[in-house]
Amino acid sequence: MRKTILQVTPALEQGGVEIGTLEMGAYIIEQGWRSLVASNGGGLVSKLEEESSEHFCLPLHKKNPVTLIKNAFALKNIIKEQQVDLVHVRSRAPAWSVRLACALTQTPWISTFHGTYGLQNSLKKTYNACMLKGARIIAISQFIYDHIQKNYDVDMQKVSIAKRCYDPQRFNLTKINKDKVTELRKQWQIKEDDKVLLFPGRITGWKGQSLFIEALADIKQPYKAIFIGGTAGGKKQAFKERLEARIKELNLEDKIIFAGSHTDMASVYAAGDFMISAALDPEAFGRTLVEAQAMGKPVIAAAHGGALETVKDKQTGLHFIPKDKEDLSKKLEIALRMDDATYKTMSQKCLDWAPEFTVDKMCAAEFSVYLDVLNNTTESA
Numbered sequence: 001m002r003k004t005i006l007q008v009t010p011a012l013e014q015g016g017v018e019i020g021t022l023e024m025g026a027y028i029i030e031q032g033w034r035s036l037v038a039s040n041g042g043g044l045v046s047k048l049e050e051e052s053s054e055h056f057c058l059p060l061h062k063k064n065p066v067t068l069i070k071n072a073f074a075l076k077n078i079i080k081e082q083q084v085d086l087v088h089v090r091s092r093a094p095a096w097s098v099r100l101a102c103a104l105t106q107t108p109w110i111s112t113f114h115g116t117y118g119l120q121n122s123l124k125k126t127y128n129a130c131m132l133k134g135a136r137i138i139a140i141s142q143f144i145y146d147h148i149q150k151n152y153d154v155d156m157q158k159v160s161i162a163k164r165c166y167d168p169q170r171f172n173l174t175k176i177n178k179d180k181v182t183e184l185r186k187q188w189q190i191k192e193d194d195k196v197l198l199f200p201g202r203i204t205g206w207k208g209q210s211l212f213i214e215a216l217a218d219i220k221q222p223y224k225a226i227f228i229g230g231t232a233g234g235k236k237q238a239f240k241e242r243l244e245a246r247i248k249e250l251n252l253e254d255k256i257i258f259a260g261s262h263t264d265m266a267s268v269y270a271a272g273d274f275m276i277s278a279a280l281d282p283e284a285f286g287r288t289l290v291e292a293q294a295m296g297k298p299v300i301a302a303a304h305g306g307a308l309e310t311v312k313d314k315q316t317g318l319h320f321i322p323k324d325k326e327d328l329s330k331k332l333e334i335a336l337r338m339d340d341a342t343y344k345t346m347s348q349k350c351l352d353w354a355p356e357f358t359v360d361k362m363c364a365a366e367f368s369v370y371l372d373v374l375n376n377t378t379e380s381a
Contacts, residue, residue, distance in 0.1 A: 003085040003374060004034040006078065008094045010061035012042035016164060016287055017090050017114050019044075020140075020362070023165070024088075025053035027363035036082060038075060038094075060094045068096050075101035086370055090114060095130045102134075108377050110369060112138040112162075115284045116147050125151070135373045138162050138366060141285045141306045162365035163309070164285040165357045171294040173351075176270045184271040188257055193222040195336050198272035198297070200228040200265070200288045203240045203258070208278030208302070210243060215278075215328040217250045221336035225276075228268055230261045269295035273343075274335050277301040277311075280323055286310060290357040293317070293350035298343075300331050310357065316350045 005028050009021050021037060025048055028035040035053040039045075040061040048055055058074050059067055075097055079087065087109040089098040095111055102109040111131045118124050131137065132152055137159045139145040145161050148154060169175075190196060201207045209227060216225060240258065247256050262268050265288075269275070275292035277283070282305025289299050289310045299317035301307035313319040318334060321327040338346075 002033055003370075004036060004083055005370065006036040006038060006075075006082070006084045006087045008038045008060060008075070008087060008089040008091075008098050010091050010094060011040040012037070012044040012048060012055075014043065016285070018042070019287075020112070020114075020164065021090060022048055022051065022053075023167075023359050024363055024366055026051045027360075027367060029053065031367065036078070036084065038078060060091075060097070063093045068093065069100070071097035072100035072104075076104045079105045079107050086110070086374055088112070088366075088370075089131075089134070092117065092128060092131055095133075099130060099133055108373050109134040110136040110138065110373060112140065112366075113144050113148060114140055116144070116282070119151060128152075132158075135376070136160060136369050138369055140164050142309055143282065143305050144284050160365065160369050162362050162369070163357055164287055164290075164306075165359045165362040166287060166291045166294050166354065167359045168294065168355070171266050171269070171291050171354075173270065173295060176267060180264065180267040181271045184267060188224060188226055188259065188271070190224050191222065194224045195222065195274065196272040197223055197225045197274050197276055197332070197335075198228060198268065198292070199225065199276045199278070200268070200292075201277075202229045203227065203243070205239055206280050208280050210246070211280065211323065211325055211328065212276055212278045213243060213246055213250070213252070213256065214325045215332060216252060216255065218329060219332055219336065221333065223255065223332075223336055225256045226272065227256070227258045228260075228262055228265075265291060266295060269297050272297055274317075275299045276332075277307060278328060279305070279307075281305075282322075283307065290354055294354035296347040296351050298335070298346045298350055300328070300335055302328075312349070312353060316346065316353050 007021050012018050025035040029052045037053055038056040038058050040059055041057045045055050056078055058071050087098050087102055089095045090112045098109050111134050113131055117128045132154045139159055139161050141163055149156055269292050275297050277289055279302055285306035292299055293316055299311045301311045302322040303319035304322045311317040318331040320331045
């Protein structure tokens, strides 16, 4: 029987949560079901609707208690009017609204735990724990599954893992426009002997751009380091300016480029040699790591969080000690000195490993949770 699924997320701008929402929406439609999404809107709404999902605009990004209650009653109306069978929430503030709306309508709901969130005090932990009150919980990695088990009092039989993913239609070497790759390398002023070190991600402190710059200071091998990502202005713009000042102090201006944001990340990966992930805090998963490997690019990553699951040390990349400048520098040296045969072997291992994390596998895992909850609801009715 055709079912109606409502996904709830704060907004639909760029980001892992948002992309996952779109991917799941498209998968729901492919199964012949109806896909609804409620959010505050954003640049991805048009793509969502192009793929036949329906969007409802609510201020779900706000955490004000009064707004949370108003959102709950707005969601209650959507659930009743659209005859929603299951609600899937992807963030904490909306989870409070979803919990109330589903209680009022007797509708089952589930959540996806997308991060570790903060555990600074008991109040914060209570706020986070709303994500665990639905019929089922989806963890986006083994790392997040273990985090839930360690920090929350929850029946772990309710928790499933649906690992994040990449889209093999987008990140596919056979579909790359070589002229675009050539143009990118020209823009970056890549010399013949340069190895290209890609660092994708927003320009923000915890991503580890500063650590990477310091690790590059003593490296003599030819390279060009490319930062891919924007700042969103404000404090992050000031952080970028501090990075630029430090680059100048280290005389690395001709070695490092801030290339801004790119929509065609497949071509960006194809134009590089290695990808760097130097996050200071563990990432819940890290899509860019599997995207790069899907393009045959080995990854040098901090050995914590999702990177321990997605990057095979000495096989599809190299792990370094988190926050350790010297160890990162050492691993960069190893990468830059790598001979062609070793690099080709590692690149092929990346291509062989990446399909463990395809979008179809992620969506199938989430959809199986939908089926379980809906079947259990029917049986208990």
